[in-house]
Amino acid sequence: MKHGIAVIFFVLFVFSCKSKNESHIVTINSMADRTFEAVLSEYQYDVAVINYFATYCSPCKKELPLMEKLNSEFKDKRVVFLSFTTETEAMEPSIRGMMKLLGVTYPVYYNAPSVFFNDPISVLPVTYILNGNNEIVERLVGLFQADTLKEIINTNRKNTSAEVSYEKKADNMYYSVQAVRDNNLVLLSFHAKKPYKLGGEEYPPMEITINGKESQKFQLEYSKDGYSLRLQNLSDVKELSGHIKAFACTESNCFIIDENFTVSIQ
Amino acid sequence: MKKIRHAVQLIFAILLNSDFFNVIKILISGKARVSATVMKNICVPGLNCYSCPSALGACPIGALQFYLNDVSLKIQLKEKLNFAGLYILGFFGFTGILGGRLFCGWVCPFGALQELINRITKKNVTLPNLLEKGRFVILAVFVFILPLFLYNISLLSPWFCKLICPSGTLLAGIPLLLIDKDLRSSASYITLLKFTILLFIIISLLFSNRFFCKTMCPLGAIWGIFNRISIFNINYDKNICISCGKCSNKCPMNLDVIKEYRSSKCIRCLECNSACPTSSLTFGKYKN
Structure with a gap:
């Protein structure tokens, strides 16, 4: 018995010695009382990928790294990736820890309402794809397939970039x-x-x-x-x-x- | 005594699942939603799934697994442990030392449901001892070892709830799946596995009363450890016992009562007490 306990503690010790990535930066914010419109207005995008997760949800933990992968793939392409959870301040350290382990770098929000644009969240994970006018163009319930999501993003990007902006910039800007x-x-x-x-x-x-x-x-x-x-x-x-x-x-x-x-x- | 116990079971089943407001909300919206009152932070003495639409409190076995998940995460991140979660262990200690498995017999709604299902046949086959040890294996593997030691964040899960718990399938899984079509579309092989386990338990219940309590329940396994030492306990007076065997005949857990009256298998339903013609079996403060 004593040896058993010693072995368990040893295993725990060995596992806990894995090196950490100290350079990891993730912004974790509280939604507080802000609306989604207010939060989304901080970003400029043609497509927004909004994902709901929770620290207790294991499919979410498989999905978040996929989000991160797509985030780096679509960097500077006017596609924004955001994750939301209804969990509160009390879970903030766990959320931060989780994101660190999963390597998530895009913005994450806690204290989010359990209703997203009139759609109550009942299943986790759930992913919404919004166009530039904040209209939900697609809703993926459960763990998404990265290829499917990519396709949806690309279709909506093409649609939005076809509406070429006519704004005149200063002469010889281009x-x-x-x-x-x-x-x-x-x-x-x-x-x-x-x-x-x-x-x-x-x-x-x-x-x-x-x-x-x-x-x-x-x-x-x-x-x-x-x-x-x-x-x-x-x-x-x-x-x-x-x-x-x-x-x-x-x-x-x-x-x-x-x-x-x-x-x-x- | 039986009637009183069934009344108490019914009262607790209603009391622990009395967030009817949430049920109405779910029915209207067609969206699954867990009751979210302050009561959710409190463990209830019974295997009453946290996700049951009307459940007020938290299942202590679920809470324990989530706490161990958190401990594992904090160790991986080399962060300070959250010692407040230790209250769950305190809950087991407090309730256990008070009455052992008394709550299995009198409070647990899933126990009551099992008794109800068994009424169809009223058969009660004695199970092999090895099979009855299964609850300790499930407690060790699915409640402690997997949630604590799987060193991969995407594997941190309440494994007992996720893969086995028939109480969750019956009280939360089925009603929520019926109501929420999104939930149905996200059902996976795990749903199928859990339904199979539930079906297996329901069929087994037709042959042996409280089959799940006997062979699988991790909560009963924890409380059972306290059966020998709990403050309120079954006392047996050897001097007035006439060894008529009526107690053992009545025992839903198939115990040889006069030998095993403080066994970890006993759910303190007190059927033996009421069956005893000489009052040699009594329930009260622990006596040697």
């Missing part, structure tokens, strides 16, 4: 334009500014119109130096002006460029 004289040719080139990409690849190519006696439309081909165009018969011109029509895209969003430009020839 690109820079340059015109260089080379004998009787003028080399006009457009370079995207980080983090934007101009047309090409999966986006439609850009269109340039140069003002002159005869307005001419050019479609520019992409090269690694940006977009460039060789123009002839411009020996007496000091300045080029025209119109640019293009998409400037980040990895998650596109903006339309539809504006006039003027550039002096160097």
Whole structure:
């Protein structure tokens, strides 16, 4: 008997000696009396993945690392991952410990209401997928399949990114334009500014119109130096002006460029 | 005595499961929900599932497993243990020292249900001793060892509740599954396993009274340890006993009462006391 107890304590000791990841950071917040709208307004997203868990729920503990994996996969793609629990302050240390062990880094909220946007939580885990307008587009009950969730996120991302934002940013926020004289040719080139990409690849190519006696439309081909165009018969011109029509895209969003430009020839 | 006991069992079954407000709420919303009053922090003396829609308190065996889960987690994280949870052990000690398995016979709603099912056949086969030791194995493995020593956070679970407990299946699983369609869609092989166990126990109950108490109940196993020493206990006066054997015939736990009246198997239902023609068996303060 004594040996048995000694062995149990030894096993416990050996298990407790596993090294910890000290650099782990997770934000654990209290919902307090805030509404979901208030909490969600702190994030900018096209898709929000909201997951309900509890410290006592073992399928949840299998699901949280999947959430984390998808979180890192969709980082900076306007997809936000959040986990909520109805458990209170008293469970905060356990929640923190659990997240540490599971390697969760995205924000976690406790003290959450047991009703999510009029939907009472009765099963754990449950995962809601919201679009940018905070409408529930999908609800996954029980342990989700990572592939299914990924597919849902991607479909909703495409839907939202199709509604391209028309907001006008400050001039030349997306690109820079340059015109260089080379004998009787003028080399006009457009370079995207980080983090934007101009047309090409999966986006439609850009269109340039140069003002002159005869307005001419050019479609520019992409090269690694940006977009460039060789123009002839411009020996007496000091300045080029025209119109640019293009998409400037980040990895998650596109903006339309539809504006006039003027550039002096160097 | 039997009638009084059944009345007490009924009163406790209602008392411990009297959050009817929650039941109405569940029925209206069609969503599973556990009663959430202050009473939930209190252990009740019986295998009365925490998740039963109308349950006011917490099942001490469930609470113990969750506490051990927490201890395991805290050790893994090298954090300070939560000693407040030790009150659960205190609860077992206090109730055990008071009456041993008295609560099995008089309070536990699942015990009462088992007696009710057994009434169909009224058969009571004596089970092999080895099978009756099963409750200690279940207590050790599913209540203590697995919840405490499985060193993987996703495996930290109240394993007895999760895989075995027929009280949970019957009092919480079935009603909640009937009401909540989300819950039905998330049912897994574990649900099937638990239903099989429940069915097995129900069939066994037709042959042997309190089959679950005899062979599987971890709560009874803990209280049983106190049977020999509890303050309120069964006393036996050898001098006036006529060895008529009426007590053993009546015993739902198939005990040879005059030899095993303080056995860990005895649920203190006191059937033997009322059957005894000479009052050689009495229940009261412990006498040597």
